[in-house]
Amino acid sequence: xxxxxxxxHGSGGKLSHDLVEKSFLAKLGNPWLNMLDDSAILxxxxxxxxxxxxxxxxxxxxxxxxxxxxxxxxxxxxxxxxGARPIYLSxxxxxxxxxxxxxxxxxxxxxxxxxxxAGVKVVTGDTKVVNRGSVDKLFINTAGVGFIxxxxxxxxxxxxxxxxxxxxxxxxxxxxxxxxxxxxxEFSSLIESDCAPLNGLVGDMLKVCSSIHCLRxxxxxxxxxxxxxxxxxxxxxxxxxxxxxxxCQEVRAMCELLGLDPLHIANEGRLVAIVAGDxxxxxxxxxxxxxxxxxxxxxxxxxxxxxxRVVMTTSFGTSRLIDMLVGDLLPRIC
Amino acid sequence: xxxxxxxxxxxxxxxxVERIHRRSTMPISLMEFCGGHxxxxxKYGLRQLVPATVKMMSGPGxxxxxxxxxxxDSAIALxxxxxVIICTFGDMLKVPGSFSSLQQAKAEGSDIRIVYSxxxxxxxxxxxxxxxxxxxxxxxxxxxxxxxxSVLQAEKEGIRNYHxxxxxxxxxxxxxALLDKGEVRLDGIICPGHVSAIIGSHPYDFIPRDYGIAxxxxxFEPLDVLLCVDMLIAQIESCQPRVEIAYRRGVRAEGNRQAxxxxxxxxxxxxxxxxxxxxxxxxxxxxxxxxxxxxxxxVFPIDPGPTHEPKGCLCGEILRGVKRPTDCKLFRQVCSPxxxxxxxxxxxxxxxxxxxxxxxxxxx
Numbered sequence: 245x246x247x248x249x250x251x252x253h254g255s256g257g258k259l260s261h262d263l264v265e266k267s268f269l270a271k272l273g274n275p276w277l278n279m280l281d282d283s284a285i286l287x288x289x290x291x292x293x294x295x296x297x298x299x300x301x302x303x304x305x306x307x308x309x310x311x312x313x314x315x316x317x318x319x320x321x322x323x324x325x326x327g328a329r330p331i332y333l334s335x336x337x338x339x340x341x342x343x344x345x346x347x348x349x350x351x352x353x354x355x356x357x358x359x360x361x362a363g364v365k366v367v368t369g370d371t372k373v374v375n376r377g378s379v380d381k382l383f384i385n386t387a388g389v390g391f392i393x394x395x396x397x398x399x400x401x402x403x404x405x406x407x408x409x410x411x412x413x414x415x416x417x418x419x420x421x422x423x424x425x426x427x428x429x430e431f432s433s434l435i436e437s438d439c440a441p442l443n444g445l446v447g448d449m450l451k452v453c454s455s456i457h458c459l460r461x462x463x464x465x466x467x468x469x470x471x472x473x474x475x476x477x478x479x480x481x482x483x484x485x486x487x488x489x490x491x492c493q494e495v496r497a498m499c500e501l502l503g504l505d506p507l508h509i510a511n512e513g514r515l516v517a518i519v520a521g522d523x524x525x526x527x528x529x530x531x532x533x534x535x536x537x538x539x540x541x542x543x544x545x546x547x548x549x550x551x552x553r554v555v556m557t558t559s560f561g562t563s564r565l566i567d568m569l570v571g572d573l574l575p576r577i578c
Numbered sequence: 579x580x581x582x583x584x585x586x587x588x589x590x591x592x593x594x595v596e597r598i599h600r601r602s603t604m605p606i607s608l609m610e611f612c613g614g615h616x617x618x619x620x621k622y623g624l625r626q627l628v629p630a631t632v633k634m635m636s637g638p639g640x641x642x643x644x645x646x647x648x649x650x651d652s653a654i655a656l657x658x659x660x661x662v663i664i665c666t667f668g669d670m671l672k673v674p675g676s677f678s679s680l681q682q683a684k685a686e687g688s689d690i691r692i693v694y695s696x697x698x699x700x701x702x703x704x705x706x707x708x709x710x711x712x713x714x715x716x717x718x719x720x721x722x723x724x725x726x727x728s729v730l731q732a733e734k735e736g737i738r739n740y741h742x743x744x745x746x747x748x749x750x751x752x753x754x755a756l757l758d759k760g761e762v763r764l765d766g767i768i769c770p771g772h773v774s775a776i777i778g779s780h781p782y783d784f785i786p787r788d789y790g791i792a793x794x795x796x797x798f799e800p801l802d803v804l805l806c807v808d809m810l811i812a813q814i815e816s817c818q819p820r821v822e823i824a825y826r827r828g829v830r831a832e833g834n835r836q837a838x839x840x841x842x843x844x845x846x847x848x849x850x851x852x853x854x855x856x857x858x859x860x861x862x863x864x865x866x867x868x869x870x871x872x873x874x875x876x877v878f879p880i881d882p883g884p885t886h887e888p889k890g891c892l893c894g895e896i897l898r899g900v901k902r903p904t905d906c907k908l909f910r911q912v913c914s915p916x917x918x919x920x921x922x923x924x925x926x927x928x929x930x931x932x933x934x935x936x937x938x939x940x941x942x
């Protein structure tokens with residue numbers, strides 16, 4: 245019989261300790277975590293970014309990633325989008341009774357690998373086990389802290405007319421990869437999630453341009469929502485060109501079938517940046533050297549016209565509004 | 579992407595637009611019957627490409643939008659039956675009825691499931707043999723054959739707990755009703771695409787014959803619609819209205835005989851209530867007597883009580899082509915896809931939703 249997570253694994257007793265030692269410490273161990281005290285004691289100074297996010301993706305394993313990789317990338321990327329260098333993460337799991345231990349191990353290994361890739365340490369954590377039906381298999385929360393280097397000032401309200409909008413690669417892959425695995429759809433597609441830590445890429449970009457105005461990872465709501473947030477926060481208009489937005493053929497095709505817009509589909513390893521017009525080419529060149537963003541492109545500009553709105557020039561030369569995602573097209577994609 | 583990019587080719591579009599401009603000499607009004615056409619027109623900014631003298635207005639071709647409040651109220655009342663599972667297409671969930679919505683009923687604990695086709699609803703009925711499963715059967719001639727097929731399949735398999743709440747509607751009768759009202763001056767109609775794939779082009783023959791109005795059946799890609807507009811202008815300019823097909827890859831003049839037969843076996847025409855338009859004879863579909871045990875209307879008679887229409891909502895006028903979404907005082911102010919007041923803001927094919935999501939830059 246396959247080993248399962250039991251309620252006793254979350255009781256705080258012997259099974260809990262076994263689980264922590266075998267499943268977590270063995271893979272994620274480091275001087276802070278190994279202390280097993282109530283808190284991790286960290287030495288920090290300067291400007292600190294601090295963020296948290298919960299992960300409820302279904303299914304837990306999807307092409308190109310899993311909930312463990314997502315839980316690290318999501319929080320690392322939220323820190324990176326503030327210009328911070330992520331350092332420490334917390335990892336908290338809520339597990340449904342009966343969850344296979346082998347799946348738990350796979351997910352923790354994925355956390356371990358992704359944390360290594362991103363150069364962050366899991367320094368504190370928690371595990372709860374709840375009755376069958378109280379959660380759907382496994383939910384994860386991570387929180388993270390990072391240093392913001394001096395001189396870096398990135399905020400959604402910093403965009404200026406004349407700035408350029410850059411995306412780091414094709415949009416919509418993560419949402420469509422998860423969607424393709426959903427019960428009732430089950431596309432046999434080649435789409436893989438773009439799920440990846442972006443702190444390395446942001447570091448590269450800051451090397452050539454310390455005055456990046458805005459950064460965001462267009463997760464839920466997709467690129468359209470991030471651009472609308474920038475337009476509203478900065479009170480600028482944004483004009484993008486349809487033909488310049490990178491979208492994979494497979495994602496386009498699947499969106500076409502399902503009646504979705506790739507600009508509204510979630511990404512977990514892409515960023516959208518707004519930089520001064522004069523810096524755009526050098527930032528773009530640097531981004532294209534990074535394997536994560538070889539297909540980065542300048543997709544449009546910020547403008548003084550129509551503040552708060554995003555407008556797209558179509559391939560027909562006409563224009564149309566690009567609004568935020570309305571409602572919840574794709575629940576539980578992250 | 580094959581089979582899509584060909585119909586979105588900017589160079590071909592440019593040529594078509596030039597031809598349209600050369601042909602067009604007088605002001606005309608065209609109605610895009612289908613919500614799907616309105617979406618294409620607004621999404622690709624086609625109104626910016628055609629001459630300013632070509633007025634394009636949306637019509638009643640959105641099944642969610644034309645569902646009357648009384649029918650919605652009945653559907654919501656059905657969710658309260660003991661043990662029932664309601665299956666519906668997703669965009670019906672948010673449509674506000676008189677006092678509630680399916681979404682609200684779901685939040686209150688009713689078992690309401692979103693399905694993509696009647697096949698899913700039948701499967702739910704198979705898996706839950708002890709519970710009544712009711713499919714909310716909205717749709718035009720496009721959807722009706724699939725509902726008919728599900729009823730026949732249920733009969734064949736002896737599935738006794740599957741029922742259809744039939745709100746199916748027919749397009750040609752409502753076009754006639756609109757034209758008889760005479761509220762809007764129309765020179766041409768962009769006729770339904772997918773509906774016509776089923777019924778063919780002949781059911782529209784009365785429109786040029788009796789009303790002198792040009793007709794062309796269009797697909798849903800921007801080049802389809804531009805070609806259709808070009809055909810309509812040619813007909814109007816030459817005073818030779820007829821029914822043409824600008825969607826040859828999808829539509830044959832005789833339609834889809836097999837689908838029509840399926841429909842005819844299971845359904846018969848009845849009068850139906852259309853939102854904003856009223857009762858239109860022979861424009862609805864009800865299950866024939868032979869299939870009455872699958873007919874939710876007969877098996878679960880319900881009285882939804884008096885209806886209530888939202889104040890200030892212009893959905894009715896918009897569905898008749900009398901007003902545009904931007905004429906509505908509620909548009910973008912209190913009515914949005916997040917907080918829809920009327921059904922045209924709920925469905926993706928609703929004119930208000932299309933104008934809201936894709937409206938021309940800088941305005942509605």
